[in-house]
Structure formats: structure tokens, C-alpha cells
Amino acid sequence: MESVSPASADPGTVRPGGRTARVRAAVLRVAGDILAEQGFAHLDLADVARRAEVGRTTVYRRWGTVTGLVADLLLDMAEQSLPRTETGSLLGDLKANARLVQSTLADPRQGPLFKAVIAAATCEAKTAEALHHFYDTRVQEWAPCVQQAVDRGELPVGTDAQEVVRAVSAPLYYRLLTTGDPLDVAAADQAAEAAAAAARAGAYVRTAQPE
Amino acid sequence: MESVSPASADPGTVRPGGRTARVRAAVLRVAGDILAEQGFAHLDLADVARRAEVGRTTVYRRWGTVTGLVADLLLDMAEQSLPRTETGSLLGDLKANARLVQSTLADPRQGPLFKAVIAAATCEAKTAEALHHFYDTRVQEWAPCVQQAVDRGELPVGTDAQEVVRAVSAPLYYRLLTTGDPLDVAAADQAAEAAAAAARAGAYVRTAQPE
DNA sequence: TCCATAAAGGGACTCCAGTTTCATTAAGGG
DNA sequence: CCCTTAATGAAACTGGAGTCCCTTTATGGA
Numbered sequence A, B: 001m002e003s004v005s006p007a008s009a010d011p012g013t014v015r016p017g018g019r020t021a022r023v024r025a026a027v028l029r030v031a032g033d034i035l036a037e038q039g040f041a042h043l044d045l046a047d048v049a050r051r052a053e054v055g056r057t058t059v060y061r062r063w064g065t066v067t068g069l070v071a072d073l074l075l076d077m078a079e080q081s082l083p084r085t086e087t088g089s090l091l092g093d094l095k096a097n098a099r100l101v102q103s104t105l106a107d108p109r110q111g112p113l114f115k116a117v118i119a120a121a122t123c124e125a126k127t128a129e130a131l132h133h134f135y136d137t138r139v140q141e142w143a144p145c146v147q148q149a150v151d152r153g154e155l156p157v158g159t160d161a162q163e164v165v166r167a168v169s170a171p172l173y174y175r176l177l178t179t180g181d182p183l184d185v186a187a188a189d190q191a192a193e194a195a196a197a198a199a200r201a202g203a204y205v206r207t208a209q210p211e
Numbered sequence C: 001t002c003c004a005t006a007a008a009g010g011g012a013c014t015c016c017a018g019t020t021t022c023a024t025t026a027a028g029g030g
Numbered sequence D: 001c002c003c004t005t006a007a008t009g010a011a012a013c014t015g016g017a018g019t020c021c022c023t024t025t026a027t028g029g030a
Helices: A019-038 A045-052 A056-063 A066-079 A090-106 A110-121 A125-152 A161-178 A185-200 B019-038 B045-052 B056-063 B066-079 B090-106 B110-121 B125-152 B161-178 B185-200
Strands: none
Touching: A019 A045, A019 A056, A019 A066, A019 A110, A045 A056, A045 A066, A056 A066, A066 A110, A066 A125, A090 A110, A090 A125, A090 A161, A090 A185, A110 A125, A110 A161, A110 B110, A110 B161, A125 A161, A125 B161, A161 A185, A161 B110, A161 B125, A161 B161, A185 B185, B019 B045, B019 B056, B019 B066, B019 B110, B045 B056, B045 B066, B056 B066, B066 B110, B066 B125, B090 B110, B090 B125, B090 B161, B090 B185, B110 B125, B110 B161, B125 B161, B161 B185
């Protein structure tokens, strides 16, 4: 029996202040830099430790694997989610959302970073869970816009608000990942208009579930 | 001066028959297996060579890097693209397309494989180009369905046929990558209906370009 | 059928990511 | 302010990915 403490939790959780927090911040910043500059395939923990000026041992102990590090980075990103804006109309709100997504994905640092975290999430369940949480947060932030449109009578009763919000982002991410075309404001507006039109036509009305 | 031959092309191009073809087939099959089973992060050339029962040297010489191997795999996948079906109506055609995409992405082997090649494409320009070519091929195969709908008067003149086809796939890929939700037939039908509704509303009419 | 050589393959070598062990530092409760 | 110990960090070690050099195989034209 080595200790009385009951299977002490992950390192960094008992004394999270001071140095521990500084190490985490430095490591996550460097990890984001490497992902944005060189992509997921070029991220390795030894390199992160070097560039962050932190002990290799620390990085391996606290994050263990590349995908584990990205999962923690995603938790950090989810905490910095911006509040939505409101314009008073469905199309205005959806366009505001679309332009926010578009400007993020078109940004020289953020765009490659998002590509990289999506790539990492395809490689491990825990990282995928962190990515899902990140997008759940974003979708739930914007869903009330759509619900308000339903309440105003702009959209059919029973419209799935979250699905409409996802419908705005989907074509922008699809373009980011599968084509080389630039993501411009026109693409954002088109995505918002298409989602609004489809929602008005009732395409996102929840289908009745058998109990 | 070592040889008269002018900077002989990539290995495998002068004698592509027989053994060379068998090696390529074995390597690509194993690469697909590993990507589907373990994801992009676990693909390494030495392991591929072992499982394909092929010399390590050969794999490194012909493909060089993991992303290079995936790029070749994508070329191979693009050659096996299926012809579209035609049902006579826009919604029928789009649903047929959506269900084909959905069943592919929901397949226990194909789904993870597509995730993995998308991940690989985020890591290198050449691989990204191969992925873009793959999706260009698919989109061009299905675009005529939409053009026929324009010709029949179902959709506004000037509708961007390729953009409509992409609008069908986009929500399915977005769900595959950013949520844990299952990709069922209902999701496919919803994607097709939403794209059709948005197209009817004129959301995909090409905007006039200043000359 | 035979031959020139394109392409595959075997084996030794290097280098570095990832692990382990133990010493050092500083967080945070008293 | 001090002391316990959580957490970091330095150094030695290991295994295997990736490279190099040279031999063997078999393609495809003559």
C-alpha cells in the first residue's frame, strides 16, 4: 500500500493554480500553433514540450497522446464560445451566425486549426466526444434564434431549432473540407438563406416518433 | 552522368503491370483496412508493409509518406465512382443521392474510412487535392439531375446545379464529423428535402458576377 | 525465348518519440 | 512562515520508424 489517498485523480487537478495553469496555457497555445501551421499529422508531444519550454515528462504524463492533447484543447476552446447576436428576424440571425462561422473558418489561423481538430477527432473516441461537446455548445447558443422565429410564426410549429442551426454551418464546413474554394461572405449568406428557406418549407419539422 | 534516361518518372509508371500492380493493390487494401479500423493517426508505412507482406523499402520508395499513400488511395477510390440513378423528379433524384451517401457513411467500414481520408486531406496539399478531385467527380456525376429539374421548370433558371448537390451531402458529412448521432435514412431524406426546398426558393441561383 | 533493367526486397544503420526513474521545485493548507 | 507533497523537470534508456546500400526478381520489349 503506497498511499492513503484513494487513487489520486489526474495530475493537475489537485493543485491547478500557479505553475500548473501556466504550463497548461503554454502547452495549449503551442499545440494550437502547430495544428494551425502544420496540421494534425505534424503534432507530436516532444515537439510541443520543446516549443512550450516545458519538460517532456510533464507533457506525456498530463496529456499522454496527441489526441488527448487535442481533446483538452477543445475543452479550452469550448469555454471561449462567444454569445450570439440578435437582429430580430430569422434571416438576420442566421446570417449573423453564418458570417461568424465563415469569418472563423476563413481566418488564416482559425481555419487550419478547425480542420486539424476535426481530423484529430476522427482518430479517437475521447477527442470526438470533446469535439461534439464543442459543437453542442455552439448550437445551443444559437438555437433560441430559431425558436423565437417559430414563436413569431415565421416557421412551422415543431421545427427542430438545433437542426436549422446545424444546417447553416454544414455547407460551410463541407466546403472547407472537400473543396478548395474560398469561403467568402457570399457563401455565408447563401448558407443562411438556404437554411431559412428550407425551414420555412417545413424541412426541419420533427417527425413523429413512435412511443 | 549516370544515365541517358531523362529523370525517370515515379517508380511504378514504366512497368505498371504484374507485380507492381499486385503490390499497389495489396498496399492500398491494407491502408484502407487500417484507416477504417484504427483511423488516420495509427497509419504508418512500416505497419502497412508488414500487413501487406511487401518490402518496407518498396512502400517508402513509392509512397514516401502517410499522406502520400492516402492521396493514392483517393485516386483509386475516385475511379470506382458509381453512376447515378434517375427517378424523373428532383426530389426523387436528390433522395437517391442522399441515401447513397448516407448508406456509405453509415457503413461500418466506409464511414470510418471516409473520416480518415478527410483527416489525412487536412494535413497536406497534395492529399487535399486528391480529395477535392474525388468529390468533384461525385458532384459532376449527380449535377445533371438538378440541371434537368431546371430544364423541366422545377427550379429557377440560373440555379447552380453543383451547389445543390453539395447541399445534399453537406448536412450528412457535418453530422458524421461533428455529432455522435447516427446517420439514418430519415437524415438522408431530410437533407434531400431541405436542399430541394431551398433550391425551389432560389437560394442557389448564381449571383451575377461583375465582369 | 532471351536480355536489359525497372521494380521489389533484405539487412544494417541512425535517430528520435515515448518511457522510466529519480531529483527538484513550488502550491497551498496549517 | 513552514512543511507536506503535488507537480515539474532532467537524464538515461529503449524500441521501432524511416533511410541507405546492395542483391534479387520478374516485366515487357526484342
